[in-house]
Each structure stands twice: as C-alpha cells, then as structure tokens.
Amino acid sequence: MTRTVTARDAERATLDKAAGENFPVAPFFLPRPWRADLMAVYGFARLVDDIGDGDLAPGGADARLLGVSAADAEDRLVLLDAFEADLRRVFTGTPRHPLLRRLEPTVRRCSLTPEPFLGLIAANRQDQLVTRYESYDDLLAYCELSANPVGRLVLGVTGTSTPERIRRSDAICTALQIVEHLQDVKEDLGRDRVYLPAADMKRFHVRETDLAAPTAGASVRALVAYEAERARDLLNEGAPLVGSVHGRLKLLLAGFVAGGRSAIDAITAAGYDVLPGPPKPGKVQLLREVGVTLRGEG
Numbered sequence: 001m002t003r004t005v006t007a008r009d010a011e012r013a014t015l016d017k018a019a020g021e022n023f024p025v026a027p028f029f030l031p032r033p034w035r036a037d038l039m040a041v042y043g044f045a046r047l048v049d050d051i052g053d054g055d056l057a058p059g060g061a062d063a064r065l066l067g068v069s070a071a072d073a074e075d076r077l078v079l080l081d082a083f084e085a086d087l088r089r090v091f092t093g094t095p096r097h098p099l100l101r102r103l104e105p106t107v108r109r110c111s112l113t114p115e116p117f118l119g120l121i122a123a124n125r126q127d128q129l130v131t132r133y134e135s136y137d138d139l140l141a142y143c144e145l146s147a148n149p150v151g152r153l154v155l156g157v158t159g160t161s162t163p164e165r166i167r168r169s170d171a172i173c174t175a176l177q178i179v180e181h182l183q184d185v186k187e188d189l190g191r192d193r194v195y196l197p198a199a200d201m202k203r204f205h206v207r208e209t210d211l212a213a214p215t216a217g218a219s220v221r222a223l224v225a226y227e228a229e230r231a232r233d234l235l236n237e238g239a240p241l242v243g244s245v246h247g248r249l250k251l252l253l254a255g256f257v258a259g260g261r262s263a264i265d266a267i268t269a270a271g272y273d274v275l276p277g278p279p280k281p282g283k284v285q286l287l288r289e290v291g292v293t294l295r296g297e298g
Contacts, residue, residue, distance in 0.1 A: 011098045014047050014057070027255065029248050037106040037157045043099040044087075045120055045150055051079045052124030053191065065097045076128050084121050087114065110157050116149035131193045136230070139197055140174060147177035151256075158249050165245075171238030172256055178231040179263045182224055183278035185211055196223060213275060221272040228264050228272065235260045242293060250294070258289035265289070 026038040047062070049055075054076060056062045063073035066082040073079070089095040090104050091114055106112065123146035133139045151169035155161040181188065181195035188195060189211050201207070204223040211220065235257055242253045262281035270279040281289075 011043070011102075014043055014050065014099060027252065029251060031248070033109075034158060037110060038154065040099075040103045040106040041150070041153045041157060044103050044117060045153075047097075047099050048080070048083060048120050048124050051076060051083060052127045062097070067096060077125065080121055080125055080128075084118070087117050087121070106157065110159070112153065112156050116152050116156075119145045119149040127193065132198060133195060134198045136197045136200065139178075139195060142195075143174040143177045144170070147173040154252075158245075160245055160249065165241055168238040168241035168244070171234045172241065172253075172260065173238075175231040175234035175238065176256070176260045178227060178234070179260050179267075182227055182231070182267060182274055183263065183280075185224075185274050186277070196227065200226065211275070216273040216275045220275070224267065224272040224274055228267050231260065232264050235264075239293065239296075251290070254290050254293040255286075258286055258293045261293070262286045262289040 025042045026035040028035075030038070051062070054074075060070065060073050063070070063079060063082075066079065066086055068075075068079055068082045083097075086095045086097050086100050090100050090107055095101050095104065123142065126142060126145065130142075133142065148170040151173040152161070152166055155165055155169060178195075185196065189208070194201075194208060194211070196206070196211075200223060204226065205219045206223050210217060213220075216224065239257050242250055242257060245253060259281075262285045263279075265285065266279040266281040267274060
C-alpha cells in the first residue's frame with residue numbers, strides 16, 4: 001500500500017536537502033534564533049528551486065498545500081504562481097504551505113521585504129522560459145535573481161546589511177551559483193538547460209553534444225577551467241565581507257566563501273572533467289579552506 005505523503009513529510013523532505021549544499025546553511029555554532037531563521041529562509045529557497053526543477057517530493061503534497069489541482073500539479077508555472085500567491089500571504093495574512101508558515105515569524109522578526117523572495121521566484125520562472133544564455137553578462141543578470149537574494153536575506157536575518165556588504169555578498173553568491181552550474185553541467189543538460197555562456201562555448205569550440213559525453217574532452221575542460229577562474233575571481237572580490245563582521249557570523253560567511261573555493265578546488269583536482277558527476281570537496285578540505293579564509297579574513 002502506498003503511504004500518503006503528508007504536509008510534514010513534504011516539509012522535512014525539503015529541509016533535509018540542506019546537508020547536500022556546497023555551503024553551511026544553519027550550522028550548530030550560530031545562535032538558535034539565527035539557525036531557525038536561516039532554516040526558514042533555506043526552506044523557501046529550496047522549495048522554489050524544487051518547483052522550478054520538477055524535484056518536489058512524490059505524492060503531490062506540495063501542490064495540494066498550495067491549492068493547485070491534481071490536473072495542474074505538473075505545471076511548474078502554475079505551481080510558481082500559486083507559490084508566489086502564498087508568499088504574499090506571509091506579508092498580508094496566513095500562508096498555506098508549512099514552509100511559508102515557518103517563514104512568517106522570520107519575516108516579522110527581521111523586517112524582511114518581499115523583494116528577495118520574489119527574485120528567487122522570478123529566477124525559477126525564467127528557468128521555464130530561458131534555457132540558454134548568450135553572454136556572461138546575461139548569466140550574471142540571471143544570477144542577480146537566482147543567487148544574490150539569498151545572501152541579501154542572510155544579511156537581513158543577521159541585521160548586518162549595508163550597501164558595501166550587499167555588493168560583496170552579491171559577488172560571493174554569484175560565484176557560488178556559477179560553481180554549482182559547473183558541477184551540474186550534465187544534470188542541467190538533461191533538463192535541456194545550459195548555463196555555460198554560448199559565446200564562451202563558441203570561443204572554446206564546445207558544442208552541446210560535447211557536454212553529453214561520458215567524459216570531457218580538452219575543449220570542455222578548458223571552458224570549465226575558464227568559468228571556474230571567473231568564479232574564483234568573484235569569490236576573491238566578495239571575500240572581504242568576512243572581515244567586515246565579527247563573531248560567529250564571520251565563521252558562517254567564511255564557510256560560504258570556503259565552500260565555493262573548495263568546490264572549485266575539487267573541480268580542478270578532477271582535471272575540470274565535470275561530466276562523470278559533480279566533483280565535491282571533502283569535509284577536511286572544506287575545514288582547511290575555512291581556516292585559510294579566516295586567517296586572511298577573505
């Protein structure tokens with residue numbers, strides 16, 4: 001007999017994905033209120049990405065919770081519209097989905113605005129309509145929606161937002177997004193998405209058929225190396241954010257930077273061959289990079 005997936009099951013299935021991210025989401029050393037708020041933000045961000053990627057928990061519980069009929073439960077744009085409507089209830093009433101109800105006290109306590117959340121939804125709408133990016137600038141504009149709002153929310157939750165910190169945070173978040181795209185080239189292609197700029201693919205003589213190969217040829221490796229160096233430059237640009245804060249927040253932000261740097265190191269160690277599967281750093285490598293980042297404060 002098939003067990004019915006409950007609202008609690010759907011909520012837990014989303015939150016449990018935090019352990020697989022390249023960066024620490026809400027580590028134990030943070031104050032408990034921050035951990036709760038960061039997990040609430042993560043739950044929103046992870047769920048909207050799962051809607052956009054078609055990776056919702058089986059059973060249709062999320063669609064039901066959002067008031068989407070069974071007939072429309074596979075329509076990602078319909079789900080995103082329903083999710084946006086429920087997000088707006090966070091600010092004006094009582095949301096339906098448990099992950100958005102979890103977010104409600106965080107929004108009130110931290111005086112968060114709708115804009116970063118709406119940016120993440122807009123990015124996932126864009127994913128349904130735009131599957132290729134002509135230039136690096138086009139990709140950066142996408143990252144402005146898909147990645148940068150997360151860092152802005154972290155600064156909002158911790159009460160540390162300033163224009164300069166937001167600028168540094170945006171650089172880090174864009175870098176982390178680019179690294180994730182490099183790790184997931186094969187997976188994204190399976191979803192008919194390519195986040196490697198077409199102009200760069202042309203420059204390195206890479207065709208989409210090359211990305212479907214079991215292992216990367218010299219041209220693909222050269223392209224991945226080029227994009228990885230761009231991501232490293234962005235991390236270096238953003239890393240002074242770490243030195244601009246104090247205490248446990250400094251350790252958290254160092255973890256974000258170190259997560260990106262160690263992921264790039266893992267890609268490098270794989271000879272820039274990301275096609276057999278995403279190169280992932282080990283915990284020892286990540287902790288070592290955290291120490292390096294903290295000693296240099298960026």
